[in-house]
Amino acid sequence: MTEIEQYVAPSSLEQAAEYLQRSGEVTILAGGTDLMPQSQGGRLKIKRTLMNIQHIPELKGIAIDGGAIRIGALATITEIMQSELIKKHLPILIEACDHFASDQIRNAATLGGNVCNASPAGDMLVPLLVLDAEVELASKPDGGLTRRRLPLSEFFVGPGKTRRAPSELLAGLRIGLPGAHHYARFFKFGTRPALDIATISIGIAGTLNNGALSSARVAFGAVAPVPMRAPRTEQALEARRLDAATIEAVAGVARDEVTPIDDVRASAWYRKELIHNITKRMLDHVAQA
């Protein structure tokens, strides 16, 4: 339990940034689906000020903005799932939403919360990584609201740890509009089809031409301290024709590239086996696409 001294619910990004600037003792509340269980379970201490960001219009919405799709930090998993824009341009996100928690949680859980919570098993993170997403961070360091962008692949530094400064708010995510022949798939392995934390997850993307992926992107979840891009696997995959031998080789590189741990959900050995077998399965699908 925490003694919360102050509860604030700013109605603009500027106001919110101001609260953050004034004091480092602020806990940001979006959907609360990570925050509540973590504070109840004693793993997180809510700071003196609890700031509900749900009333900030700048953090909402999904729209095309200068050749990119911008998803506001407050977009819920349900909103993303139902967005025509996302369905059309970024169907891999729909795949991830479809394996995300339950309806009740999806209605409350925000994309920004998933990103800032920075769990290695966060379901939206792996697809966002293979889409080359950027985070948009807002702050008010010297009287004026400023924003900076950072590739998502540089954002995560450890379990629950990011490059977001305490004075910064995640405003949204930007994803370049995919070009022609863009291919992107996501696979989440849990021990049951619904309501599970990923044992491992895999995202594969790139431009598909003649059975080969170029500008290949591969990311893995729940097999390292952060959701990780896999550069060596990407390299092994890059522009290669996906015959059986290549697929086996890429899957082997993937298995060696991840660094999972043993926990209640699975052993490190089994996670590596899954990375190998499922990468192979997904690449078989690419080859057949």
Add this chain to the structure above:
Amino acid sequence: MKVAEKTKFIQPGTLIGKRIPKMDAPEKASGKTRYIHDIDLPGQLYGKILRSERVHARIKHIDTAAAKALPGVHAVITAADIVDQRPIGVAKDHLPLKTDKVRSLRDEVAAVAAESEQIALAALRLIKVEYEDLPILTDPAEAIKPGATLIHPEPRQPGGQDALKPSGPVAFTGKPDNIAMRFDYCHGDVVQAEAESDAVVEDTFKLHYVTHCCMGVSGMIADFDSSGNLLMYSNTQVPFLHKREFAEYLNMDPGRIRIIQPAIGGGFGSKLDIYPFEVICVFLARAAKRPVKLVFTREEEFISSPTRQPVLLTLRSGCKRDGSLTFRTVHTLHDNGAYTSWGATTPFVMMQTFSSLYRVPNCDYHTVAVYTNNPYAGSFRGYGNLQATFAVEAHMDKLAEAIGMDTLEFRLKNAQEQGEVSGQGMEFDSCGFKECLTTAAERSDFRRKFAENVKNRNAPGAIKRGVGIASMLHVGGGAKIYPSDGCGTILKLDDFGQVTLITGASEIGQGSETVLSQLVCEELGLPMSALTVVNNDTAITPWDVGVHASRTTFIAGNSALGAARLAKAKVLAAAARKFECPAEELDLRGGYVIKAASGEALIDLPRLMRNLHFSDKAELVMTTFYYEPPSSYQDKRYKGNVSAAYAWASQVVEVEVDTETGIVKMTKITAAHDVGRVLNRLGIEGQIEGGIVMGQGYALTESLIIENGVMRNPSFRDYKLVTAPEIPEIDISFIETMDGEGPQGAKGVGEAPAICVAAATANAIYNATGVRICGLPFTPERVYRALHGKGEKLYLAPEKAA
């Protein structure tokens, strides 16, 4: 002018076998049911328990001063405050508040009653406990070795010499070893039988921890009135046993204890014993002189509820070339946990499966239940039978394969039949076992699929299909283990023809009040709407032994039926006097007294009741009945006809095994159950579907992970119940053997459907892959490891190895 009433004829009809919605369903579905959580008494305080932070440690000092000083706190208690504490549980080895030691992480060290839950929790944080760690013992195989750390050592003098041994229960006298209980059973001569066997197989099986996961967590309210009478609002499944036992623990006259059961959000056996929290709640109410409500959080429910009994089991079985079973030898090691609850007594049921599910002329069964610092095991739907059946049915497949016999044929050859008396003395007056086997096999096309799957094992593709069969035997007519296995009923008919059924049998969600009402309505020719059930107050209801052993429909049903028959006789006798005809010519139907032959309505029941009541010789129709089943106690060698009827079932499970991930997907379950007779079709379907899903969880997903005495997954996030999309297609057939003793021919089915799912699943995985997995649950990783030669090595149960 008076118009002559038209003569009315009532058509015959029956409620038996119909789909009757549960009487409590509308309230539950609309959220109006009042569970313990919804009940608040004026002046009530909230109780919270401080549990051990150590797995095994000496308690050196407890400082409660700061907690006591917190405003809003009315009582803080530790063992030191309760001088007259007495041990609870089957072996009387468990003091509700721990005195000198904690023996597992769930152990109760102190408790608080305060004006709100928040204050109570804040007070708990202010209690300082100093511990001195003791060696932790969590491997039952280590626990039985000489020289092992003792969980309940005998008290010692400070100098180290043996103290003068105090007399009394284990909690005070301790034990010279870690053995909580032993069971040894035998019929025939297994040594001779093995010599005469053509095939012999042996395996060690490891059955894991699971827990009940009742949606309604544990809780109670204790309230003393100004005369010192104790009222408890309790979720117990055994109110009458509770009353007596509480009296003993509290040193009270049982007559001064009353138990009211609010709606119970699931039991499954978890509410069959007395637990420390219940006694502590009473202590708090006594100390605070206010009503105290104590309700678990979900984490507490996981950590401090009893589990299903984990078992290490070595089975050796043999048969002849012609397919007849020759012998079974069983050694089990039960991890009792730190205290003894019902889990330790599961051998009562386990040995029945080994000795009597199939005809086996020679059987040897041995269990040692040992103390460890793990969570303790209690009773859980199936009561050891899931574990026993898992082993027996694996060997039915293995032996059939060893002698090259069709696996179904092998089972049919050894299956019990009506009229047989098993080696353990169980008398099968009705037995639809063979019909269960053939029905489940035919409806699932078992034989064809079984052969096809074996052929396809080495075909390309990651997904392998499998089909497996398993069967079960369980008590279905009560179980005679207490001084009485009976149940009492009071039936009251009022002036409006409404009936109040007052029964000792508790409703814990299993649908008993509906089925009991149905039996009464059938007898009295009334619609279900004429019935009110009172079943939750020891001050009103007659005695019943409790909800366990799948006994309520059978025992309480026969009791309700007995009372209804007496009421009917009384009503018909009155009608016979009125209409001047023999009572035998009359009957009750559709709310009327009718002429039995023609169905002609003579008088409606309310009018007849008023005639009887408001007359010179005023009479009420109120009857009582007590039913005691014609079963017998087991003798000292565990032999005897312990139940008045036995339930049988066979289930065929179909799976798809993904060999690249280890995922086992259940695609279909075909179940055939000998239920005696279907009373409420809707109810029994729900019971069987629910049981199957519980069995599915046991087989595939559920597992309490205990490492060094610490529960790693006390939440629904990491303890995986089966969710809706995983539930396979379920095809249920009812085999109606019309049991001669059962109410309208019915037998108990409460536990049956959960029992053989895991066993059939193991056989299906073997059928798909050729790999036999002897440990549960079949999580993807366990299956994947087994398929890739990295399976768990299971060692013999140590007693056997020794």
